[in-house]
Amino acid sequence: MSTLTSSPGRLMRIECPCDLAATREATRSIHLFLSQLGVPEDELAAWELIAAEAGNNAVEYAAGDALKQPVELAIEVTPTHIELRVFDHSPGFDLPEVIELPDPMSEGGRGLFLMSTLSNSIEYLRGRKQNCLIIRKVRAVPKEVVETQSNALEVATLESTLQCMTEELAASYESLSAIFRFTSELNRGGGGAEFTERWLNELRERGGADWFVLRLTGGSNSSISVNCTSRPDLSLPVLKLNAPEGSPLPAEAQAAINRFDVWFGLESPLAENDPLCLIGSPLSGFVHPIFVGSELEGVMAVGRYTNTQAFNAGQVNIIHTISDFLGIQLRNARIQEDYLRGRLVTRELEIAATIQRSLLPVQLPEPPGFCLAGHSQSASKVGGDFYDVLPVGEHGLLCIIADVMGKGVPAAMFAAIFRSHVRSRPDLAHRPGLFLEWLNAVLFQDLDRVEMFITAQLAFVDLRTRRLSVSSAGHCPLIVGAPGSDIREISMEERCYYLNEV
Amino acid sequence: MNIHTNENSLHVSEVPELNATTAGAFRDQIKSGLQPSHTHIDLDLSQTKFLDSSGLGALISVHKIMSSRKGVVRIINPTTQVQQILELTRMHRIFEIVRN
Numbered sequence: 001m002s003t004l005t006s007s008p009g010r011l012m013r014i015e016c017p018c019d020l021a022a023t024r025e026a027t028r029s030i031h032l033f034l035s036q037l038g039v040p041e042d043e044l045a046a047w048e049l050i051a052a053e054a055g056n057n058a059v060e061y062a063a064g065d066a067l068k069q070p071v072e073l074a075i076e077v078t079p080t081h082i083e084l085r086v087f088d089h090s091p092g093f094d095l096p097e098v099i100e101l102p103d104p105m106s107e108g109g110r111g112l113f114l115m116s117t118l119s120n121s122i123e124y125l126r127g128r129k130q131n132c133l134i135i136r137k138v139r140a141v142p143k144e145v146v147e148t149q150s151n152a153l154e155v156a157t158l159e160s161t162l163q164c165m166t167e168e169l170a171a172s173y174e175s176l177s178a179i180f181r182f183t184s185e186l187n188r189g190g191g192g193a194e195f196t197e198r199w200l201n202e203l204r205e206r207g208g209a210d211w212f213v214l215r216l217t218g219g220s221n222s223s224i225s226v227n228c229t230s231r232p233d234l235s236l237p238v239l240k241l242n243a244p245e246g247s248p249l250p251a252e253a254q255a256a257i258n259r260f261d262v263w264f265g266l267e268s269p270l271a272e273n274d275p276l277c278l279i280g281s282p283l284s285g286f287v288h289p290i291f292v293g294s295e296l297e298g299v300m301a302v303g304r305y306t307n308t309q310a311f312n313a314g315q316v317n318i319i320h321t322i323s324d325f326l327g328i329q330l331r332n333a334r335i336q337e338d339y340l341r342g343r344l345v346t347r348e349l350e351i352a353a354t355i356q357r358s359l360l361p362v363q364l365p366e367p368p369g370f371c372l373a374g375h376s377q378s379a380s381k382v383g384g385d386f387y388d389v390l391p392v393g394e395h396g397l398l399c400i401i402a403d404v405m406g407k408g409v410p411a412a413m414f415a416a417i418f419r420s421h422v423r424s425r426p427d428l429a430h431r432p433g434l435f436l437e438w439l440n441a442v443l444f445q446d447l448d449r450v451e452m453f454i455t456a457q458l459a460f461v462d463l464r465t466r467r468l469s470v471s472s473a474g475h476c477p478l479i480v481g482a483p484g485s486d487i488r489e490i491s492m493e494e495r496c497y498y499l500n501e502v
Numbered sequence: 503m504n505i506h507t508n509e510n511s512l513h514v515s516e517v518p519e520l521n522a523t524t525a526g527a528f529r530d531q532i533k534s535g536l537q538p539s540h541t542h543i544d545l546d547l548s549q550t551k552f553l554d555s556s557g558l559g560a561l562i563s564v565h566k567i568m569s570s571r572k573g574v575v576r577i578i579n580p581t582t583q584v585q586q587i588l589e590l591t592r593m594h595r596i597f598e599i600v601r602n
Contacts, residue, residue, distance in 0.1 A: 049554060101592065
């Protein structure tokens with residue numbers, strides 16, 4: 001009885017695939033969770049049935065894409081009531097104002113009736129993408145309280161209950177005031193590792209704990225690693241969340257996978273291989289999974305260097321609240337960091353795009369008897385490719401096309417360097433092969449250092465003879481065409497080609 | 503689940519759960535085990551730990567099959583949980599519940 005009245009609020013969330021077998025399995029977990037919290041047998045049976053009916057409903061109304069989306073069940077146990085929320089992505093249904101039994105010979109339609117009869121209130125919130133069925137039931141007053149009200153022992157029990165309630169109220173006040181301070185600190189530009197550590201030390205002090213270990217997923221689904229601990233002297237390993245079957249799961253992994261608090265101490269000692277054993281012995285405490293929405297953010301393990309003294313309801317309440325709130329802040333910080341990183345990449349690409357645009361000729365030469373045109377279209381936002389046409393003396397024209405391997409600022413910069421080198425040696429323009437050899441010699445070392453390369457093609461046109469001399473360094477072949485003949489590639493064996501009159 | 507013939511009745515036992523995932527198979531197995539000589543179906547629900555609305559639907563379905571041939575469905579020794587749900591949904595008025 002005392003366990004029931006003084007139990008702190010406990011919450012379990014289960015996310016499962018949208019099928020009947022999976023939701024049935026989830027309801028079994030709910031049964032187990034409630035029984036571990038000391039919920040009496042008759043209430044257990046009722047909640048297992050309520051959860052099963054709610055889960056079946058979520059699956060049966062789902063169709064199309066909704067079948068690929070998970071069903072989430074969240075059950076909260078407080079000393080006064082139990083509440084189940086079932087989230088689904090189905091088109092939903094209309095909850096009748098009065099839920100009645102169907103025709104006795106009907107083979108369906110009793111699910112809602114069972115849920116409403118076994119609970120005190122039932123609500124169905126319909127959203128555009130998600131619906132939520134909320135079922136709430138006030139917990140029965142333990143029989144002993146009713147039967148022995150005049151009994152002195154009972155008075156003591158009631159007093160103890162009252163004390164627990166007062167304690168919870170005080171804890172709620174403390175949690176709330178902690179959150180206010182948290183928020184104001186964040187507004188002043190707090191955050192980061194120092195912020196987390198300071199707040200976890202506060203949590204340790206207010207929650208009456210001797211030690212703590214905060215592990216975060218860091219966005220990974222398969223492992224949790226230590227983010228902050230009061231025992232930095234220990235090297236606590238990264239915990240995998242998909243440990244091989246058979247070996248006992250460490251308490252922190254259990255809490256992360258099963259989504260409910262895992263307690264340890266004299267009655268339920270830690271497994272021998274549990275990393276928390278490194279902290280010391282004897283040891284007691286619990287691991288609280290931290291969720292933001294339905295996603296796991298991390299786990300908070302707190303405890304004492306004794307195996308007998310459990311935390312009281314108020315302390316558990318404070319630890320839960322501060323951990324959950326910190327989880328939200330850490331998630332926000334991670335999102336902000338990703339956003340800033342994204343902004344930096346975008347900025348870098350903008351710079352590279354500007355460089356690339358500046359490399360392209362604004363106006364092409366217009367030698368008499370010739371018509372020149374150029375166009376550049378990059379595959380992605382920024383590439384390392386460019387083209388150029390340079391007049392050489394009075395009767396020559398050097399056409400350049402090149403592509404630097406890679407994208408972004410480095411590629412654009414090498415393209416700029418390549419262009420400067422080409423422009424610096426007009427004397428080599430009429431011998432493209434020699435020119436490419438020289439370019440290779442001057443650029444090779446720099447390119448090699450960053451493991452990049454450039455493909456290029458130079459074509460020199462003698463405007464008087466219309467003779468075209470071409471040389472290629474791994475670039476696509478040059479294509480030529482003339483009125484009355486086929487379009488074809490120029491092979492490197494040809495050495496030179498004569499352009500027809502336009 | 504165990505199904506066998508006992509004179510003119512079809513005896514069904516060892517049903518651990520009657521829920522949304524098992525109700526279909528429960529109904530189909532009884533349907534295929536039913537012979538013209540059967541005037542009764544005895545559903546021994548003494549081991550049934552869990553019954554939900556889909557399970558109730560399956561019971562109604564079996565009841566309809568037997569009604570159409572003027573037969574009777576009896577529920578034998580239901581567990582407390584099953585009994586409570588039958589009473590809650592007033593299905594104890596439809597089925598003959600036998601305790602022995």
